[in-house]
Each structure stands twice: as C-alpha cells, then as structure tokens.
Amino acid sequence: MKKYVLVFFSIISIILINCKVKKSKINLSIVESNKVANANPTIYDMPEDSLTMTDDKKKEFKESCDRGIIIYNTICASCHNKLIDGKQVVPDFSLPQLMDYEIRIQYPSHEDRLKENNLTIQELDDVVNYLRYKKKSGVHF
C-alpha cells in the first residue's frame, strides 16, 4: 500500500513540476509575444453597430484596441497566451468571460495584477475591446 501511495504522489509531483516549467517558459517570452503582436497587422472585427459608426468613432475604436493589445501584452499575455507549435497564440475569450470589472476579482490569479492600482478602468475597457474584437485565433481559453 505504501508503495502505491509513493508512486501516486510522485506522479502528482511530476505533473505539478511540469506545469511550472511550462508556465515559466511562457513568462520568459513576453518580449517575444510583443514582437509577434507588433508584427501582425492589428486588424479587428468591427463591433455590431459599426455600420452606423462615424469615422471618428471608428478611429477611436481602433485606437482603443491598439492600446488594448499593448496592455494585454504587458499584463495578461504571460498567463494567458498559449504556446502552440512554438508560437504565442492569444486565446479567444467568450463574451460572458469578458465582463469588465468582474474580470478584476473573479479569479485568484488576478488579485495582484488586475487591481485598480495596476490597471485603470479605461485600460480594462481597452483590453476587453481588443479581446472581444480581435481576429479569432481558434484557440479557446
């Protein structure tokens, strides 16, 4: 019996260690992800009401998304980007997941980095705009 327990725990710890290694890999490549993001032309789907949007509004929207991508890369990418075939991929979040201020508090991992003293309301709006209207990567969160 003792043996099995030992085996069991070692498997668990191997899994845990693996997870850690993977995570730190992602952390190391923030700079990389910024490069990828900057190299891609920042094209977004326009919001549903874009037909009635004035040119100014469209410009404003694009600027918000442009800021959003930078903030995403600065704050969120290290935890949320997926490494697929050696490439950084920004996952697709669903609409209900992108509930502005609830994002701040619903997840323990967000506790330190998504508080008001690290991310303003405006910036959160920008990130949400970006994540909502970016071209889909097909990778789910």
Add this chain to the structure above:
Amino acid sequence: MKKRLVSLSLSLLVFSIIFSFTKTNEHQTYVLNFKNKLALFEQNEHELIDLINQQNQLTNSNIKIIKDKILLIRKNFKGLDFWFRYLAPLAQKKINGPLPVEWETEVFEKYEKPYKREGAGFTLALQYLEEENIDKTHLLDLLNQSIEATQIYKQDSITKELNSFPTFYLSNRLYLLNLACIYTTGFDCPDKSSIIPELKIMLADVNEIYTSFNQSFPNNSLSNLYLNTYNDCIQFVNNQPNNFEQFDHFTFIRDHINPLFKINQEHIIKNKVYSKSLMDYSLNKNANSIFSKQLYNGQNTKGIYLRVIDENALTEINKLGKLLFYDPILSGNNERSCASCHKPTQFFTDTTISTAIQFNNQNALERNTPTLINAPYNHLIMADGKHIDLQLQTKGVITSNLEMNANQDSVLSKILSCKEYDETLQKLLKYTPTEKTVKFDHIISAITYYYSQFSNYDAPFDAAMNKQTDIGEKVKNGYNLFMGKAACATCHFAPQFNGVKPPYIGSEFEVIGVPENNAYTSISNDLGRYLINPAKETKNAFRTGTIRNAAFTKPYMHNGVFSTLEQVIDFYNTGGGNGNGLHVNNQTLPSDSLLLTENEKENLILFINSLTEKVIFEPAPKKLPKSNLKYLNKRKIGGSY
C-alpha cells in the same frame, strides 16, 4: 499490473468520495449554526407580522408591544449580521437599512450612474413607530420587505460561500471594521439605550460563530491568540456601562478591535485567502492596522504612470509634477497655478478667505478651496462628487473658465515649448507604451502624483491607536464624544474620518443644511450633489470631508462659511440647518441639540487637533523652465493671483 492499477484507481476514487463526504460533514457545525440562527430569525419575523395583523388599532400600548418585539428581533439579528453584511449587502439593507433612501456610486461602478437604494426593515420600522398617525400598511411593508430579503440568505449560493473558509475570514474582517466604525456609534440603531446591550449580544453571538467555525475548519482555524484576544474584548465590553455615552470607544478600539484586525489580516495572508467579492475591492491585505494609510486604496495617484515602479523614473515624475504644480503656464493667462489656491504653506488650501477668487480676478468662487492632503482617500472627488478620479479633477480645473480658463491643446504646446519639460516628458514616454506622443494625460498625472505624496503622513492619534505613543486623557475623551454623544462618527468613519465607510468602496453624501452666512438667514443655495445627480434626496447634499488636519484647513464647509472649529461644533450642537430654523428637506443630521458642554466641546477640538498629520512640506521651486516663446518667460513661480 493492469488489475493493480485499476484497483488502485478504484480505491483512490472511493477514498476521495469518502473524503469529500467527511469534509461536508465537517463544515456542518458552522453551516448549521447559520441555518439555525436564520430559522429562528425568520420565525420571529413572521410572529411580528402576525402580531401587527392582530391589532385592529395601533394604540400606544399596542405600539409598545410591537416595539418590544422589534427590539427582541434586532437582538436575534446581531449574530447573523456577521454574515449578512458580507454575503448579500443589498439584502441586509432591506433587513436593517439605516436610511430610507440612499444614492450610491460604488468604486467598481464608478463609470455608471449613481443609483437609488431603498432601505427597509427594523431600524426604519422603529423610527416610523415614533411618528404620529402610523399607517399599518406602510409599517407592514417595511417589515415584509425584510422578510423577502431574508429569503436570499437561504439560497444555495450562500451555503456554498459558508462552506468556503476564505469567506469566513473576509466576513470577519468586515465585522471587525464595522466594530470600529459602525456598531458602537448608533449608525443603525437609533435607540441609544440599545447600542451597548446589542453590542454585548453581538460579541457573544459571534464568539459562538467562531467556535463552530473552528470545529468545522480545523485546518484553517482561528488561532488561540485571536480567540484569547477576542475573549478579552468580550470581558472588556461586559464590564462597560450600558450607557452609550459612557462607553470607552478609545480603549475598545485601540486595545481590542485593532489588534484583532491585525491578527485576522495575518490569518488572511497565512491561509492564502483571496477574495471573489466586490466587497473587498479596495481593501488592502497588507495593512496591519485600521489606522493605516494602507488600509484601503482610494485613488490612482499616478494616473497614466500607474505601473511605473522604477525609483529614478518616479523621482523624475515627482520633480516634473512639482514644477507644473507651481507653474502658471497651466492657465489661460499664464498667471494662475495650482499653488495660487492650494497654498503649500497652508496645508494645500487657502486659510485666509472663504472662497477663492475667480479667474476674472473679481468675483469669488462658490466653493471653498479644499485641502489636497488626503484627497486620494476619496472615491469621488469634489464636494459634489463630480469627478471619479484625481486626473479628471485636474483636467476640470485647468479648463474651467471660472478657475484656470485654459484649453488642453494650448497648455500642452506651451509646456512642450519649454526645453526642460519637453525633455523630461519625452524621456518618460517609454513608461507609457500605449502612448506614442506626449499627451495632456502625462501632464496631469505628474501633478496628481506630486501632490499626493503629502497624504502619506500619520497623525499623533494614529500613533496612539497603533500603541506607539500614548495620548492625553482629554483627547481620548474627545474621541469618545466623537464616537458617542456628539454623533460625529455616524458620518465620519475611521481611519480617514471622511464619508468612506467599511468596506470602503464608496463615498457618502449628507444633507446637513449649511447656512449661506454666519447669521443663518438662509440655507446655502448651492445644490451640491443634485447638480450631478438630480434626485430630490440629493438636494444640498455634499460629500463628507475628512477631519484630518482640520485644525489647519479653515475655513470650513463647502462654502467656507465657518472660520473656526468652535463655530462648526456649535452648528452641529444646535441641530444643523433645521435646528437653526432653516427649512432643510431630507436633513440627514438630527435637528435636536447634542447638549454638549463647553468642556466637551473643548475635548472634541483636542481630538481633532490630534489628527493633525506630521506633513513635511517643501519649499517652492527656485525657477520655472524656460520657454522658447518669449512672452512665457515672464511668468511668476506659483502665479500672480
């Protein structure tokens, strides 16, 4: 081998199932404690309704019976309040709302419109029973709403929260903060003779909650140190007189509540408690005292530079902010600076006049210049709460035609015409990667960062509360009056002694009926909050300011009508606007006299003096940056008026 693996995984499965079962069983004492208290409470609520329904007429003796029943239920309710306030604060307001109508704007909803909350429940029912011609339907409505709200606490989501130990520590934190700010002041208990008896019941009930929690969560239990400190607290309170005016708030908070708060914060860190509730939105895990500037986060003082942590960069921003603060280049005529009105030698206000002069250098403004010290501990800025953050306020004052009368683009280009400003701002641009060029936001962020550093200082009263020094008996007595007889603390909450109360996620407004002049001929015609949120309850309502540094920030009130603290205290002592014969609708202040003696008034002022912070001020800069536009180089440091 395969068989073994299968049996291994099977036995693991069985184990985990058994384990999960025993786990829920373990939590049952605690959850049952809640459910039993709730059931008893609900039964009492129904009995009360039946009692009222049985009366054909509400005679004085009937009313007395109803009142007694309500008082009994309130006692029942005390233990539950530990959970109610944290788990479903909106429902709590229907059960024991302190005010019939409140307009709220919460931090996480800042960019939404203020919204109306209607209170109901026992406090309001008790108050209603004091009126003449009681309408039974209205009385029943107040109480039925509370019954309805009680149902919310029966939902599965609540049970789920109860089964999670982090929620316990977070509820407990709120409970301790409320013990320091709410429960002993009569905030939600108009019958003063009940305040201390109810407190005694509450402390004992929560002790029961603690015991059941420790039984149910042995791995995350409250430490013996906490429990012993809590028992000392109970003993202390039990030895206190039931007369609310004689209660020793000072010792209660310094020796009992604040130490308990500290231990609870340590438990939060040790048990890796994180919050999923908006209730904890601005509270800081790392604050180890209620009397700490770290307790809650009010404003982002760095603005667009918020994520800058590099010390050298922060020093640069600070230097830049200081120059800008004194630079009249921010105004339309290059003659007024921030320092024109917020005089750094006078606690960043102007103590010499009621209200500052307008841009036209002729008329006076409507409102008194507020001190900038501790402005970051407000959620809404300005007396009417017009701005949701400091940066918007700075933008607002620079572009207001009554104040600095400038426009953003021209200010920016004037600033960039100064080589020193331009170089610094360009150098700092790398810290704001979302911005490709220098914007007005960079300017105002440097300013708010600069002046906010003067809010980081403590006062002798804080040191006393943190047991670093002792403080005179008169100050203690003054604080006890503040919390008790003088009723100041029902609106000015620790630690800022402003209108931000636990859990520190909103700013409160009050209607007190400040007069237009010292002769009390009429109420000030400034509509206050109504200008921002036109609802009848907000007419003449103003945001509750801080008492900190009040000894040095005269004149007082939104219009600077009072020039001494004595006048302010007399205003309250005589029942505010209504007490002084002005007709104030919805006054949120009692209109009768507080009956303060001269000696008591003196002690109150000594307490206020002990809130003078040991701010280290700086001299003005020696010179302002040179511009390549000649006409700008005539500007005076700090402006000319």
